[in-house]
Amino acid sequence: MTAVEVLAAAMLVAGGGFYLAGTVGLLRFPDALSRLHALTKADNVGLLLVCAGLGLLSGSLREAALLLLIWLLALLAATVSAHLIARRALADGVEVERRDGGTP
Amino acid sequence: MSLAVDLSIAAGLVVLAWRSLAGRDLFRGIVMYIVFGLLLAVTWARLGSPDLAMAEAAIGAGVTGALLMVAYWRLKRISPAEPEDRSPRRSRLAATVALLSTGMVAAIGLAAVQAIGPGGIAGRALFEALPATGLGNPITGVLVVFRNLDTVLEVAVLLAAYLAVRAVLGDRGESLAQPPPQEARLVGALVGVVAPLSVLVALYLLRAGSYLPGGAFQAGATLAACGVLLLLTGRLRAAADAGPWVRGALVVGTAVFGLFGVAMLAFGEPLLAIPGTWAVYLIETAMMVSIAVTLMLLFAGAAGLGGGRR
Amino acid sequence: MSLVLPALLLFLLGNLFAGLWRVHRGPTPADRMLSALLIGSTSVAAVLVLAEWQQLPALRVASLLVVMLAAVISIAFAAIAQASAGSPGPPDPKAGER
Numbered sequence: 028m029t030a031v032e033v034l035a036a037a038m039l040v041a042g043g044g045f046y047l048a049g050t051v052g053l054l055r056f057p058d059a060l061s062r063l064h065a066l067t068k069a070d071n072v073g074l075l076l077v078c079a080g081l082g083l084l085s086g087s088l089r090e091a092a093l094l095l096l097i098w099l100l101a102l103l104a105a106t107v108s109a110h111l112i113a114r115r116a117l118a119d120g121v122e123v124e125r126r127d128g129g130t131p
Numbered sequence: 132m133s134l135a136v137d138l139s140i141a142a143g144l145v146v147l148a149w150r151s152l153a154g155r156d157l158f159r160g161i162v163m164y165i166v167f168g169l170l171l172a173v174t175w176a177r178l179g180s181p182d183l184a185m186a187e188a189a190i191g192a193g194v195t196g197a198l199l200m201v202a203y204w205r206l207k208r209i210s211p212a213e214p215e216d217r218s219p220r221r222s223r224l225a226a227t228v229a230l231l232s233t234g235m236v237a238a239i240g241l242a243a244v245q246a247i248g249p250g251g252i253a254g255r256a257l258f259e260a261l262p263a264t265g266l267g268n269p270i271t272g273v274l275v276v277f278r279n280l281d282t283v284l285e286v287a288v289l290l291a292a293y294l295a296v297r298a299v300l301g302d303r304g305e306s307l308a309q310p311p312p313q314e315a316r317l318v319g320a321l322v323g324v325v326a327p328l329s330v331l332v333a334l335y336l337l338r339a340g341s342y343l344p345g346g347a348f349q350a351g352a353t354l355a356a357c358g359v360l361l362l363l364t365g366r367l368r369a370a371a372d373a374g375p376w377v378r379g380a381l382v383v384g385t386a387v388f389g390l391f392g393v394a395m396l397a398f399g400e401p402l403l404a405i406p407g408t409w410a411v412y413l414i415e416t417a418m419m420v421s422i423a424v425t426l427m428l429l430f431a432g433a434a435g436l437g438g439g440r441r
Numbered sequence: 442m443s444l445v446l447p448a449l450l451l452f453l454l455g456n457l458f459a460g461l462w463r464v465h466r467g468p469t470p471a472d473r474m475l476s477a478l479l480i481g482s483t484s485v486a487a488v489l490v491l492a493e494w495q496q497l498p499a500l501r502v503a504s505l506l507v508v509m510l511a512a513v514i515s516i517a518f519a520a521i522a523q524a525s526a527g528s529p530g531p532p533d534p535k536a537g538e539r
Contacts, residue, residue, distance in 0.1 A: 181499035193510035
């Protein structure tokens with residue numbers, strides 16, 4: 028494997044790791060808001076690493092630019108979606124625990 | 132490794148289909164169905180069909196998901212208890228039907244797998260005839276030139292579906308209840324980016340469809356999803372009356388395609404012969420407009436579209 | 442390298458199916474929607490991997506469509522603005538989610 032391929036493989040594996048983190052957060056965190064927090068962080072970085080790795084593998088600037096566009100759109104979509112879902116979760120009455128045990 | 136991928140995708144599709152329909156929570160079923168659509172797009176991608184993956188992505192992600200959500204909302208307004216109280220009614224025929232369906236699918240699958248031999252003749256003839264049409268994308272070739280009767284009928288079927296919805300809603304010009312438009316700032320930012328980009332991508336798909344994966348359906352579905360976005364955010368409104376533009380847009384696809392098909396008879400060509408690549412572009416553009424507007428109206432459940440409050 | 446891509450694809454699919462558990466469990470509609478969000482992002486990544494593995498650049502456009510339009514579902518979700526009538530009240534974050 029060439030150096031580029033090794034680097035790309037490393038990025039892909041790291042990206043996969045972030046997706047795993049997002050999934051674990053999704054399954055294990057106690058309420059909607061914390062799950063939302065975990066998964067948006069993880070999948071934004073995860074997709075970035077996957078896109079970067081695939082961009083390296085594609086060997087074409089045009090394809091890499093398309094991947095960059097896809098990632099930027101994913102950021103925008105995830106931001107708006109997370110905001111809207113969080114508003115809904117709060118309206119539904121999700122209880123947000125604070126460190127000191129009180130509720131906001 | 133590829134086998135593992137294929138098996139998991141197949142198993143996932145079956146499980147998702149099952150979970151969409153079974154179970155008491157209707158909303159959960161809707162989300163399962165949305166995920167099913169996403170996995171289906173992955174399936175088409177795995178099967179090497181970018182055209183189908185694009186169509187599934189645009190319609191499944193953009194139109195159908197939102198349509199089901201709004202339908203759920205309307206259902207709850209009509210009978211608040213019902214969607215959550217969906218106890219599965221067991222039919223005595225269920226097992227028989229399931230067995231027969233499985234048998235049929237298995238039989239078809241086995242027949243398809245064993246169909247080697249003289250099969251592929253049509254494919255070879257197609258690839259020989261394709262350069263003469265000026266197209267590079269064999270799928271577009273089949274859709275618009277070689278087997279275009281199916282495509283004409285599909286566009287006509289969309290029109291018929293719209294008419295059926297209008298018939299069900301009654302002709303007093305009343306629209307269905309619409310969910311409140313989402314006008315948060317972040318949403319506005321999204322619209323500002325996605326709407327122009329959708330138009331750009333749709334036009335690219337239309338143009339590229341002659342020699343790359345893409346085409347009228349994908350372009351129309353992308354525009355429809357953009358239209359759904361505009362409807363949900365108040366940029367477009369459902370209107371009780373279809374103005375001349377909307378009426379024109381609804382029929383232009385079928386009309387242009389049909390006109391070409393019939394006009395060619397006058398020149399001694401067979402029905403639905405296509406005179407050249409320029410005709411393909413014209414027909415595809417008309418189809419794109421019709422598909423987009425029809426899907427948007429089906430989503431809104433309305434007769435027409437109007438400008439938004441902004 | 443020929444193994445990394447299909448292995449990653451299999452891994453992403455596994456994540457996708459794991460996310461289904463949260464769709465199934467909920468308990469609130471918001472939970473189900475945010476699972477759909479993660480599943481959407483995972484499928485985008487999967488299609489991109491397929492684009493490279495099977496050398497089909499057009500699949501990247503399919504991914505573009507998913508990512509561009511997936512937010513429409515979230516906006517529809519926000520528009521219908523109602524708690525699922527099935528939940529008896531505010532979900533208790535400490536109650537049996539394990």
